[in-house]
Amino acid sequence: MDILRFATAGSVDDGKSTLIGRLLFDSKAIFEDQLEAVERTSRDRGTEYTDLSLLTDGLRAEREQGITIDVAYRYFATPKRKFIIADTPGHIQYTRNMVTGASTADLAIILIDARKGVLEQSRRHAFLTTLLRVPHLVLAVNKMDLVDYSEARFEEIREEFTAFASKLNASDLTFIPISALHGDNVVSRSENMPWYDGSSLLHHLENVHIASDRNLVDVRFPVQYVIRPHSATSPELHDYRGYAGQVAGGVLKPGDEVLHLPSGLTTTITGIDTFEGPVEEAFAPMSVTLRLGDDIDISRGDMICRPNNQPQAAQEIDAMICWMADGLKLQQRSKLIIKHTTRTARALVRDLHYRLDVNTLHRDESATALGLNEIGRVSLRTTQPLFVDDYARNRLTGGFILIDEATNGTVAAGMIVDAH
Template identity: 60%
Template sequence: MSDTNGQTKNPNNDNKYLDMDLLRFTTAGSVDDGKSTLIGRLFYDSKSIFEDQMEAIEKSSKSSGEEEVNLALLTDGLKAEREQKITIDVAYRYFATPKRKFIIADTPGHTQYTRNMVTGASTADLAVILVDASKGLLTQSRRHAFISSLLQIPHLVVAINKMDLVDYDEKVFNEIVSEFREFAKKLNVTDVTYIPISALKGDNVVTKSENMPWYQGSAMLHHLENVKVDADDNIVDFRFPVQYVIRPNQNFRGFSGRVASGHIRPGDEVTILPSGLHSKVKEIVTREGNLDIAYPGDSVTITIEDEIDISRGDMIVRKNNVPTVRNDFEAYLCWMNEKPMELNKQYILQHTTKTTQVFAEDLLYRMNVDTLNSEEGISELGLNEIGRVRFKTSQPLFFDAYQINKKTGSFIIIDPATNVTVGAGMMRAGSTVSEESKSRMARKKSPNVVWEPWNIQRKEREKRNGHSSEIFWLTGISGAGKSTIAKELERRLFDEGKQTVLLDGDQVRHGLNGDLGFSPTDRAENIRRVGEVARLFYEHGNIVICTFVSPYNKDREGVKELFPEGAFKEVHITCSPETAQKRDPKGLYAKAKEGKITGLTGYDADHEAPEDPVLTINTDELSVDEAVNRILELL
């Protein structure tokens, strides 16, 4: 039971609720679909309201001449809401059952209050989209479902309400389900549940209804109590936007903020953005004492070992895991102001703790929420419209794609003249490839070909795989042991359940690169092609192991440029020429000695050792197992 402030009432002073998980959900749909009534019914039937509250709404309902008790009054708190029997503002309510705690955001249904729905749904784990069975699927319900999809809410419940008005007709329910399923094919959501209810009468809200024996699913509350809510926090990519610099004296300088994603420990190497300078975490300080580790949502003060100029709006990240750093990007934008968005007008953008000027350079298209088709050739976005916009900021931002990291992939737009929030955006994937690499790839691409962005982002694949993508590049002379080590490495990773790909020089030259010889030019082209293939596998979430002689530093550096900073791990496999010639696994050295082949690396052609490998393995000294263990330590 909870009081009017949403505080848990626990007369026995026990802790039975403290260890329960929390479900945040939002209700949405068209006006007068019964959202507030549904929440009131959940409270009433689950006995989560006080007697005096119930007496108050019974009295209010009676004075208004209503036949039924108006349970919507439990959430419609504004005077204007009660008078008009609509929801205007977002109403947040808390209640708990023996199985789970809940925070509900009851959002408005009127089109002009769609912006409030965006606010209420931004932190939700589940969205309940209500549909009036007597009216069918309306545009506003489609809009709310689309926004829920944009906000990456993982679970949708389509509650087909007011079944009592259609005599609990199964046919009506099935028709609405069929219509929504057709619409949902274009939504980025996989878990959709359909429940026929009557919030006014209580059918299928807390208990199963006897009026709809044809429905075999769960009641609403049972579904809410049991839906599996996966951990939504990104604990891989450490992002710490600096909110405040604490300097009480000359002996202490700390950087305060909230961990947006990832985790960090003292001693971890970090990079400071935008400077790009590196250091290590010295301490993680809180009022209750220092922490050994900080997780998403923790408000902490971080100290670092080196004196580096850091200020509000900067970001601390892991050394080898940096976000996109750019001052131009694309995003889906929900416009929230009566005055339409203007291209090339100066607005203010708030992203994490950073504030900067921003211009909307181009409106790529506007979404038609009825068909989910894009409408091109549009010059402005009006109130509650959604479009894809290209932005340019006066200062670089440090961001991830929204579908990977909600905290660093979202922003708001503010009108500097009125200081009113006029838009909310969700960033799309930004390139992490260097400018040099982009120009290099631009020279290589075929004419009249447009780059197609990744359909499923790498971070999504990594999250499902349970490990990050990696690229291990094993280089060295023939006979050094590259292929032997690579095969054992892949076997060990595969047996651990990792997604792996092994690219071997001989296999590639039998197919993809069968037209290439061994001249310096052909060797360079061989490695270039392999690098592009490795990149495809890497972006699809794999641990990619490449074993190639690749004798030239320039060629290997070209491949390295294709990957995000720190992802390309160059491992030098070496041994003495005498050992390699004695092993001679492919008989190449014997042929070279007989003069049958020339230009063999390690015999009559040099191998340029890596200038800065992450690891050098001498197989004169280490066994295969020891070598593999060394590489695995890099993970």
């Protein structure tokens, strides 16, 4: 059974947490004691209905303010598929949290209040999901019960958003009218909207095709750890040497010829081990241990790939940056630590090309710094080569984070646009 990771986004009070609560409730993915606690809290607040948003808003500040601040992760499964949900906050000051939640998502659900229509924050989140190359986008027009399930209102929002999405790189866009509060078109089709002939939200999530989204062409295996057991109790393990990591692209099989970077030496794969035992092939995003035919000096941060299909070994990188640090700005000549796959190096900000206004998509080329939640294009120079692909080609080998040397805190997420 495969796993679908999806993120919810949208403006404040558009019903993201309620939608997730409804998905969990209607798919019977919550325990009785959880439901009792939510019902008790709802009664204490004097609400006439069970507030399902309380299932995901775990922080006390979130419950008191009725908003989502942190990225809440929830898990549930149906007979067809397993799901990991990232409930991301809607407030503008928590844009960095939204970027974190959407960075690993296969699909993003952007909620829009049917009464309010497409807001600035809706456009902001749509742009961010396409910037992060989330392959599938669902626009869920929520609170249809408050506009009398109007088909005209739904079509109006669809046309407005389609016009905006034409400026973005949105490859797969689906529109679904829903009412998260009452469950219309969430798990099952709604009788209140006979004019809508599409699938329910859960049916779409169960059936959206994600296997082809992963890069199965370019073999990329960043080495995370070298395994040498040297077990006295198990002599057969004494000579074992394996290279553990997560497959970032392509398909690996025993007998394949592979190339090691940075040495440029070639060897063959003699075996692929997992926690459950040996396997005949490995592909993204599996975590495996490779056994190789030759003794090559391989360590953490190195890359295993195909001899005729290599990533770029680059020290000059152009990237889009989302700045996440509060109280610290990114400026020209800033010195930071860059962590790309399993390799860590020091980096210098050589140039800040422009700051991007995510509301208007305007490029401010006069900008001299990036502040909290701002996005811009920069050029970086690293102290050692990184083995990279463009983010558009491979999200794992095209993404990185920047770390502040003084605090060791993550200050930015980056997407590689060009490398040389």
